[in-house]
Amino acid sequence: MAGSGGKKSPLIADRRYPASRAAQTQKQQAPKQRAPRPKRPSGSGRGGGGGNIIMRLLAGIFRFFFRLIWGIGWRVGLFAGMILFGITYYYYAQLPPLESLIDARARGSVTLLDRDGKVFAWRGETFGGQITADTVSPFLRDAIIATEDKRFYRHFGISPRGIASAVRINMSEGRGPFEGNGGSTITQQVAKLICLGVPYDQTKWKSEADYEEDCRSGGIKRKLKEIPFSMALEAKYGKHDVLTLYLNRAYLGAGARGFEAASQRYFGKSANEVDPAEAAMLAGLLKAPSYYAPTNKIERSRDRAAVVLGLMHDQGYLTDAQYEDALAHPAKLSQAAQARAGGYFADWVMETGPAFLTNDTTEDVVIRTTLDQKMQKQAEQALADVFSSKVKDGSKAEAAIVVMSADGAVRAMVGGRESQVSGAFNRATQALRQTGSTFKPFVYAAALDQGFDMNTIVEDAPLTIYVKGSGNWSPKNYDPDFMGMITMTDALVHSVNTATVRLSQVVGLDAVRKVAQDFGFASNLAEGPALALGVSESTLIEMTGAYAGILNGGSAVKPYGLIDLRIQGDDTPLMGQEGGIGERVISETAAQQLTYMMNQVIERGTGRRAKLDGWEAAGKTGTTQAARDAWFIGFTADYVVGVWMGYDDNSPLKGVTGGGIPAEIWHEVMTRISADLQPTPLQMIRPNEVAPTPGVSPGGVPTAPSYPGQIFDATGGGAQAPAPEQQPQQQQGQTLGDILMGILNGGN
DSSP states (O other): OOOGGGOOOOOTGGGGSOHHHHHHHHHHHSOOOOOOOOOOOTTOSTTSOHHHHHHHHHHHHHHHHHHHHHHHHHHHHHHHHHHHHHHHHHHHHHOOOTHHHHOOOSSOEEEEEOTTSOEEEEEEOEEOOOOOTTTSOHHHHHHHHHHHOTTGGGSSSOOHHHHHHHHHHHHHTTSOTTSSOOOOOHHHHHHHHTGGGOOOOTTTOSOHHHHHHHHHOOSHHHHHHHHHHHHHHHHHHHHHHHHHHHHHHOBOSTTEESHHHHHHHHHSSOTTSOOHHHHHHHHHTTTOHHHHOTTTOHHHHHHHHHHHHHHHHHTTSSOHHHHHHHHHSOOOOOHHHHHOTTHHHHHHHHHHSOGGGTTTOSSOEEEEEOOOHHHHHHHHHHHHHHHHHHSOTTOOOEEEEEEEETTSBEEEEEOSSOOSOSSOOOTTTTOOEEOGGGGHHHHHHHHHHTTOOTTOEEEESOOOEEETTTEEEOOOOSSSSOOEEEEHHHHHHTTOHHHHHHHHHHHOHHHHHHHHHHTTOOSOOOSSGGGGGTOSEEOHHHHHHHHHHHHTTSEEEEOBOEEEEEETTOSSOSEEOOOEEEEEOSOHHHHHHHHHHHHHHHHHSTTGGGOOTTOOOEEEEEEOGGGSEEEEEEEOSSEEEEEEEEOTTOOOOSSOOTTTHHHHHHHHHHHHHTTTSOOOOOOOOOGGGOOOOOOBOTTSOBOOTTOOOOEEETTTTEEEOOOGGGSOOOBTTBOHHHHHHHHHTTOO
């Protein structure tokens, strides 16, 4: 229905709302119109707005390459991750049980005990026993983490931040990125210690040292191998056991493998008991074990420990009070480690035992020895004191000392002026040197054993002997004057060469040689008459052992230092003592007479500088041709001490004889080692106690057994010539002495 004007009448519904609401309804029903596009600025068009086009182009290129790289990268990353996971799993599957990795040394160790059962030296690689991250001292555990890997508990075996930092440091110092600092975590260090799981194979490696050097080698290839192996270690064992492996496998100098062995060696206590100062010193060794070893230079080791203490303090492992106390009271070495006694002795004992139980042992061995650590230190100090006061600075002269009991037990040994050594040339056992007049007692021992006595007359006069193949030989005395008719005692007291050679010719060189060899000379002895004057070579320990045979009454002695050897933990020794007193060489009477004659060497002869206040002592000096060697060997009732001095290159000594500096060294050593002992008289026969025996005539020939002996001045004034009625009778206008002299000079 339409109204007037052609307008539609309102709907009924419209009447229900006000006009405004109806207008709003109509507005909502109106179609939406698009907002007008803003006009371009003037000048825009095809030739303008080029910057926006370039930016859009660059953005598009960037998006393209980003999508390309991302698309390739995540796929490569996924592939690399899969490879890393596979290699890690391979290593994980190959890793053995933890217990088999705790101690995997290819060599065993040797622990040497002194005569009182105290440790004085170690050889080989010592493993002190298993410790764990739970049982070890918390100070030591914290010191290791603070020093080596402060993020140890926050990484998964490797530290990208640490590696990046190490690369930056290496390159800033002009090295390759992986040369020098490696940024290794403790886990990576364990990977190196177990050589990425590659066992030692003697057929592949020349030595264990070559094997370990390869294990420690750096470079990018090694790092790439370490990454999955380290991750496998942590996945297999966890942080606790990885740290346990590190505690037991790390090398800490002086042959100590693991912190337990190092703590026992340096401090004489378990690694479970060390305090902050000791822990810091042990942890400091990880940087350079041999360089920072406290047995090399304690101050350097303490300086390094102070750095470690600072790291522990900065990282909150030590309180202010603990830090200050540790700095104020630095770690001290144990008595055994501080002394480092018996280096030469330990090397000698190792050589005397079988190699498979000493130098090449694969077991941990304990050797009980004869060493007296107190005597060892006294001998070292005596040598140092005499050289500092009697020898000019810078001298290259060397010396050696052996202290021995009468049964051959070696109590101390100094193989050179530098005493705290290991593996050095031992002049006491390895240097073969001419013995000089220290050999003469064995000429007199042979004569005494044949029935001559200390009062027997021998002649000091010019002598020439024809030596086949060499011609005439005429021995000379140190003193150009001749003494004429003298007793055997005086001949030894004044070390008279001509009288000694005459006596050796009467006794027989074979007899002299046999006595010397039976007393322990292992070296070849000279064949000619110069044998009597000590032209043969021997070692100091052989000579000292031979003199011990005189002290013990005439029985042979084999020097020894090893008492018994056993595997660590076993009660039954695998081997025992192989030295000591052997068979008799000369009679006890002969030995006691010879002891008196040698006593007079010290009382009034060439060895007066060795005289001891309140003690009876016997000995003999020795100086070789051109003074290349100077000796003094002697004994009291308790000990024999041998001293040698010379140059390693065999150069002559200047102003030194056996009765000089060697006798003074002997005096200093014997004074110190006897300080706590009560003087004991020597077992010796004196001149007035000698029964009548055969003598030697002025011509050098033994007289009849009924000859009553020689007239001896008991006050020490020497011998008097026999009375005329005691002279041997001439036969057929010629003395027997003349006949012998003709034979000695090549006559028929």
